[in-house]
Amino acid sequence: MSSDASLPFFDADQAQRLARKTFEIEANALLDLMPRVGPSFAQAVKIMLDCRGRVVVMGMGKSGHIGRKIAATLASTGTPAMFVHPAEASHGDLGMIQAQDVVLAISNSGESAELSAILPVLRRQGVPMIAITGGAQSALANHAQVILDSSVEQEACPLNLAPTASTTAQLALGDALAVALLDARGFKEEDFARSHPGGALGRKLLTHVSDVMRSGDAIPKVGLEASFSELMREMSVKGLGASAIVDAEHRVLGVFTDGDLRRLVEQGVDLRNCKAGQVMHAKPRTIKVNALAVDAVALMEQYRITSILVLDDEDRLCGALNTNDLMRAKVI
Structure with a gap:
């Protein structure tokens, strides 16, 4: 039986080389974040710590997927949080965001149309905003009280197009915020177990x-x-x-x-x-x-x-x- 000529040629060695290159690029992107941790990061943590409402995480596309994970991590480590889709926000869900909340907006470019459309409204409501973005001069950066720089030199994608290293940087910054908040709140194993009653740790720490x-x-x-x-x-x-x-x-x-x-x-x-x-x-x-x-x-x-x-x-x-x-x- 003849092989299907329409199928692309698979190069196993090339696949392994690209995997290693992906790890290298994304690891370097994370290492590049370390010297950027300074007063702005501490200010972001303080704003979220003082929040009397919830941390509302927002993002479009791949940044939205990262935002959902960050919101889940914050909520499970003692910081009340939820994810609101920017496109849905402009069609009614903006009413879910109150003045006592804090918005954590994520966008690599900082120019997401759906997110940019609601930034002026959030400012008029007096909602504090923290931006995780690679666009220091973007619309998002101009509306935010605190900017966390998530820019990367290159994506792991060979075409330098698909969000890969940039989303890794966003996720790491979100995790760093969650860990800093966890520590500031004095969050303990018992607290973690109470928010994970169905998990193994919950059973161990909550079962008498x-x-x-x-x-x-x-x-x-x-x-x-x-x-x-x-x-x-x-x-x-x-x-x-x-x-x-x-x-x-x-x-x-x-x-x-x-x-x-x-x-x-x-x-x-x-x-x-x-x-x-x-x-x-x-x-x-x-x-x-x-x-x-x-x-x-x-x-x-x-x-x-x-x-x-x-x-x-x-x-x-x-x-x-x-x-x-x-x-x-x-x-x-």
């Missing part, structure tokens, strides 16, 4: 022992005088792989685990007439009900145990959990 533990009748527990058969029946029915031994006030006296059973059998101990208090392991590892589930994981890993008993504020047994419970909750 009380959220995943077994409680009520699901807790395996017997008294000191329980027979060995009662102890084994409790362990079997509750399926934890262990049972607590408690006093009349539900205070934990000890624990008996599958591992303890195996060791006693290996030693040849006659268990038929034993009481729970005779075979239990005294002073077992416990955790408080309000502790983080990730702390339970750490404790279980430290002492190489697969289950742990949970105590309330009065040190009474109120729950139990094992590694399977933590895995189901995706804490581990």
Whole structure:
């Protein structure tokens, strides 16, 4: 079968050379931003930090795509933000922007027609504006209170046309603003987790022992005088792989685990007439009900145990959990 002559010739070596060149050009574009970080950058951070409303990010085309990502990054790191499309703004969405907001406008040339059309309106509203632009003398720059220079020597595109290095520079400046604001606000891991409850970090930092533990009748527990058969029946029915031994006030006296059973059998101990208090392991590892589930994981890993008993504020047994419970909750 003859090959299709209409298909272009693919040069694998050329593709790899262009990839390396792209990385080099974009890396240099980022390095060129470093000496430009000065008072204007600090002023932009201060304006956004003092904002009583939201940071409204705007941009057209590829700059708009970058703007959406910057708005998302700001919002997830403690700075209320949203993206407003400039073309939609001139057809009603401009009403979403209030005087207490701050506009972060992004345009490589600074002359985007859709963005330029609404700049005078934003100025009349008294909305502070920060510009990320490569056009220092552009319409956008002339309307902005603060200008962050995102100009690049060349695009990574071989034709020097497609936004590549310039959008990389815009994104890096947006990330730099978000990081500086995050630090200024004292934003912590716990704060990040609250805005990412569905993520792995959110589960680790927001899930408490009380959220995943077994409680009520699901807790395996017997008294000191329980027979060995009662102890084994409790362990079997509750399926934890262990049972607590408690006093009349539900205070934990000890624990008996599958591992303890195996060791006693290996030693040849006659268990038929034993009481729970005779075979239990005294002073077992416990955790408080309000502790983080990730702390339970750490404790279980430290002492190489697969289950742990949970105590309330009065040190009474109120729950139990094992590694399977933590895995189901995706804490581990």
